[in-house]
Amino acid sequence: MKNKGVYSSITELVGNTPIVRLRKIEERYNIKTQLYAKLEYLNPFGSVKDRIAEALVEDAWKKNHYKKDTIIVEASSGNTGISIATVAARKGLKCVIVIPESISEERKMMLDLLGARMIFVSKGIKEAIKKAKEFTDLVESAVMTRQFENKVNVRVHKRTTAKEIMKSLNNIDYFVSGVGTGGTITGVGEALKKKNNSNTLVVAVEPWKASVLSGKQVQSHGIQGIGAGFLPAILNIKIIDYIFRAKDWEAIEYARIMATTEGIAVGLSSGAAICAGMKLGADINDASKKVLIMVPSAAERYLSTELFDNKSQSLSELSNLYGKPEVNEPNAQYKPETNNDKQQNGQQELTCSSINS
Template sequence: MYSINEVTTVGDELVSSRGTLYERLRELSNIIGNTPVIELRKLVDPSKMARVYVKLEYLNPTGSHKDRIALYMIKDAVERGLIKENTPVIEASSGNTGISIAWVCKVLGLRCIIVVPENTAESKKALLRALGAELVETPNVPQDHPQNCRNVARKLAEELGGVFLDQYSNVANMRAHYETTGPELWKQLGGRVDAFVMGVGTGGTIIGVGKYLRERKGDVLLVAIVPKGSPVVGGRLGEHIEGLAESLVPPLFNNNRHIIDRVIEVSQEVAIDTIRKVIREEGILAGPSTGANIYVALEIAKELGPGKIVATVAADSVWRYPELIK
């Protein structure tokens, strides 16, 4: 299906090659992260509700919070000697992580193969191709099916001698948010975070940020969000909210589930209706998974009441979903 050139660079040339990769990775680390937070003012009544803050992760270079984990996972693989300049980098992604990985690979000069479910937005697939990624499309099937995108990606890596980053179980994913997103949010809100609400795609954000916050505020409420019917809550195939776990239980989330206080299901309809309202009322130009995040954040804000602070994340941009703009 694919061919790959044999790696023949050895000795000083290989050291030089890795040095170049490290230099480029350092350059990328300077432009990823440090995104702003914004308070919801029209959808929140502070006399009856907690204040709600949204971290605008769509202001990262490729337009999503996945830039953070792409950098961390690839850097980790380079440091462990798994990636050299001729090594194919392979990932299973519904779009955002794939785009971020394709972008990092383009900057580093690495070959990139992304395995995507067939229901991934056409705009995301077009962007992946524009970044030079090779696409493999798979049916949207449960995690135990051999054609599930994660299983296909793993097999490709074995066949090609490539690196399967596996965002769903890669601890560098969680570490990216523990070391960057969490500290940024804590500082931006002056150490006042009473609840953190986040959708589960891989679980990296809710677990990484959640661990950081819990270490500093033991009673912080950690709320995970999944699509209605997700395997995370015992279903087989959840409703489609792009970027959230609809067909598998991410190992990264499952292995750290003990720190999560609640898991809440949100329907596709509610997620889309909410983000349209958020765009109209607050001017936050985010995608449907952010609609799910903000819907639950508002519910938690009502529960906690005045004087408290709820934080969540705008994971990606509405410009990836032009069909939502009506």
Template sequence: MKTNKVYSSITEVVGNTPIVRLKRLEEKYNIKTQLYAKLEYLNPFGSINDRIAEVLVEDAWKRDKYNKDTVIVGASSDNIGISIAAVAARKGLKCLIVVPESIPEEQTDMLDMLGAKIVFVSNGITEAFSKAKEFTDNVEHAVMICQFENKLVVKTHKKTTAKEITKSIKNIDYFVCGVGTGGTITGVGEVLKKKNPNTSIVAVEPWKASVLSGKQIQPHRIQGIGVGFLPKILNIKIIDYIFRARDYEAIEYARIMANTEGMAVGLSSGAAICAGIKLGEAINNPMKKILIMVPSSAERYMSTELLDNKSQSLSELVTLFGHPDVDITQNSDKQQEPTL
């Protein structure tokens, strides 16, 4: 990102991330469809969650005016906790983040470096939110961030992420996005649909936590998506297709993105890249454009399976994680037939 501007705050640097054509991946898989990626890991705190953190903290301020005793409380199973902690540090506020024990150690190290207090829970993001609420209810000056319910998340993505996309690239045929809070796919998806009703929105979720597909929820390794419930801010009606990514696919395609395009991305990004490539292969039309949302970098997942077993082949990973079925399904709420 080129700029000669001098900023007064790190939060002013958020946004305006680049869109890059993935020509090497197109060549590698002999895909005629145009593949593009929006690189959200180039935000200052390292993820797409940087876009919503200050908005959420400011919204909390409106509910309980800041003072020297204010504690910003959040629950996080991915990078949102880091973004919130960074904003809190910038504003001189105390911060407490409740996280599942399974969170990568790089993320807890970053939370600690930013001055946040960390509380661990054993049963995922649902328990983390419950514990965060319990703390908030029992501490007088604590205010809680709730990214899965706050409509400002969607509004922010409409005003920033979607605006950048529509300004940079015209006539997107498919928008591929993982579902975490549901804010990105809803905000961007609604704007793209309004501009062109023929744009297809492709939701990416873990194979083992396929809530959108109505499947049973199991533990999975793709941090950042597949929270195990339908977020209140998610607009299911705009979703045309659902791609269920297996754990090993997220790992393998994150590696492929790194050693093919030179972009070191995280696990949910790997899942989205997998979906985009398989979609591109199915369409195979040089006139069609696929935009893939890349939310975070590999640096936050170095202690996960992203680097473990790095000498293993794809077939060995398949044996470890499951059979490599391809599953691009149409949203059951949609009436039209798939066009893939």
């Protein structure tokens, strides 16, 4: 996006999102390491998925030579679906998004507002992908954009996200990103490692209950946007140096920390990444080191989730809370070591000490 004042399309506003130094968090939690967040929710459709939506639709257009009656189809946990629905609306195309019924109500309402038709599935994103492919095979005019396997996803992040980061920050020591489709972490991670001769270490964030990278059993989890339950085809696991497994409650708690400390209201997958970045920064505790955290979406898309389920508290409860607030298990210890359950590519699992205010 170039700052020219007047634009011919909303899609021209995608990109050039800001990077913010998290100084208040550093101060409050006594973290010497430099923490930075790239605020992708400031894209015009509200998430990092804005970057790939038009490219995915255009790629499908070129490969399938579709017309005005073409139906754009994608399987999504919400954000990609919203971004693709926006592009489809702009181009005058029909759109069908296959989504898990467990996604937030805000996502469903946005898809409906944008004119997308929704197909609901009960067993998560893997079932949604299967159903989307079935629909595409059955309907002649349907074309699937395939975000989990289309390498356009990775190329867009190399061409835009990574370049923006490298223009703004030099010598990033750690890059922290959640893993959904794998496009962001692969595209940005590969570019940063190439520029910095592999001195940038890549930290992949996945849900505790769906830790595929760590070789754990997959269960349902509450961190929408990451943890698909399988290894996406476009994910380059070779660039991942560390894996952080975020618990559902950590995603909530650290999203709230981001809001109440920095005044930046982020969603659950962002909370999981902030959790990883803060814990990593606290344990490195080196003022010369830089940790960059990807923040994919804002809190407004989680209004109906537990992120906003904050019941009123009594005076005594608040006194206890402010007297000694704890963010994580007080006895947890940080010891980076090879994970016995890791996959064969040799990543390490990050298990970090607590951060207390």
